Amino acid sequence: MTRSIGDRLELVAELLHTYGPFRCMADVGSDHALLALRALDRGDAAFAVASDLRPGPLARGRANAASHGCGEDRIRFRLSDGFDGLGEFAFDCACVCGMGGELIAELLKRYGPRPTCRFLLQPMTAQDDLRRFLWENGYRIDREAFTCERNRPYAVLAVRCTGEAPQPYRYADLFLGKERPRTAAFAAYAEKVRTQAEKRLSGRLARGLDPTDEQSLLAEIARMR
Ligand SMILES: C[S@@+](CC[C@H](N)C(=O)[O-])C[C@H]1O[C@@H](n2cnc3c(N)ncnc32)[C@H](O)[C@@H]1O
Numbered sequence: 272m273t274r275s276i277g278d279r280l281e282l283v284a285e286l287l288h289t290y291g292p293f294r295c296m297a298d299v300g301s302d303h304a305l306l307a308l309r310a311l312d313r314g315d316a317a318f319a320v321a322s323d324l325r326p327g328p329l330a331r332g333r334a335n336a337a338s339h340g341c342g343e344d345r346i347r348f349r350l351s352d353g354f355d356g357l358g359e360f361a362f363d364c365a366c367v368c369g370m371g372g373e374l375i376a377e378l379l380k381r382y383g384p385r386p387t388c389r390f391l392l393q394p395m396t397a398q399d400d401l402r403r404f405l406w407e408n409g410y411r412i413d414r415e416a417f418t419c420e421r422n423r424p425y426a427v428l429a430v431r432c433t434g435e436a437p438q439p440y441r442y443a444d445l446f447l448g449k450e451r452p453r454t455a456a457f458a459a460y461a462e463k464v465r466t467q468a469e470k471r472l473s474g475r476l477a478r479g480l481d482p483t484d485e486q487s488l489l490a491e492i493a494r495m496r
Contacts, residue, residue, distance in 0.1 A: 274339075276305045278420040282427050283368055283391050284309045286416060290389050290429060291315035293364040297322065297357055299378065300370050304332030307346060307366075308339050320360045322351040353378035368393035368427075372401035384409060390430040398426055399445035405430060406438035415448040417456040424460035442484045443491040451495065465492045 276284065283306055287296065293316045298307035301321035310316040321336075323329040329348050336346050349356050354365070365388055367375050372394035379390070390410075394401045405412055405428070414429040426448065440449070446464045451457060472485035 274305065274308075276309055278418045279393065279425045280306050280309070280368065282416055282418040282425070283366055283393055284313070284315070286391050286414070286427060286429050287315045287364065287366070288313060290391075291364065292317070293362070293389070294318065295320065295360055295362040295364070297354075297360065297362040297365040299351075299353060299357075299365055299367045300324070301332050301348075302328040302369070304335050304346070304348075306368065307332075308335060308341060311341060311345050312339075316364065319346045320349060320357060320362060321346060322349045322357060324350070324352055326350060354382040363387060364389045364391070366391045366393075369395055371395055372397035372399070376401050376404035379404070379410075380408070384432045384434060386432050386434060388432070390428075390432075392428045392430055393425060394428075395425075398448075401428070402440070402445050402448065406440050408437075409434040411435060411438075412448070412450075415450040417452065417454060417460050419456050419459050422459075424456060424463055426460060441487075443488045446488055447491070461492050461495060465489065468492070 287310050292314060295318045296310050296316035298304055298319060298321040301307060301323050304321040307319035307321045311319055321332045329350055333348050351357055375392055375394055409432055410430050411433045412428050412430050416427050418425055447461060468485050468488045472482055475482045475485060
């Protein structure tokens with residue numbers, strides 16, 4: 272049964288399809304586990320582990336798997352804080368979606384460098400913190416893709432840990448990424464970044480703080496139009 276997973280997760284599923292197929296995908300913070308089930312359905316993963324910090328969401332995922340006809344031979348469920356409880360699974364892809372960027376960075380830091388794993392990350396907030404962590408800690412952002420769901424823009428980052436030297440970046444890169452496709456979804460994303468930068472700029476000016484970073488970010492957004 273194909274079930275709608277919304278445009279946000281559909282974009283993650285699309286990237287899974289692009290980079291897959293995977294032997295085992297981990298859906299970390301899976302809640303309903305619809306992403307893992309979609310990956311199994313499409314053959315983008317042969318096996319999946321869905322994990323969540325809380326029993327309620329995990330039970331929701333289990334129920335969805337059952338109504339999907341997906342048994343333990345295809346998907347397992349684990350109560351786990353980030354990657355902590357997933358040591359028994361040799362996954363080659365991990366999706367961490369629908370959490371704040373700071374939390375995603377924290378979970379990756381605790382997990383440590385895993386060069387053989389492809390990560391698909393979809394931060395709801397603090398994308399700048401996540402990009403900073405990735406560029407400064409040996410991760411490469413291979414691709415950033417954007418979409419809108421119910422008029423809200425979302426970014427999905429396809430990432431690998433290459434162990435390379437810290438990447439140079441400018442302040443604007445933290446908020447806009449380096450890819451910046453000429454799409455309506457990215458334009459909506461940049462518009463959200465602009466609104467937030469305007470607010471930070473007003474706050475900094477009111478407190479007599481250096482406004483240069485926010486001004487340069489706003490100037491860069493204006494140039495993209
Ligand atoms: C907003 S839901 C996102 C669900 C799904 N990944 C999606 O994108 O639609 C966030 C889920 O992450 C779980 N979560 C929060 N912190 C977590 C952590 N440290 N480890 C694992 N799961 C966590 C929550 O319990 C919740 O079910």
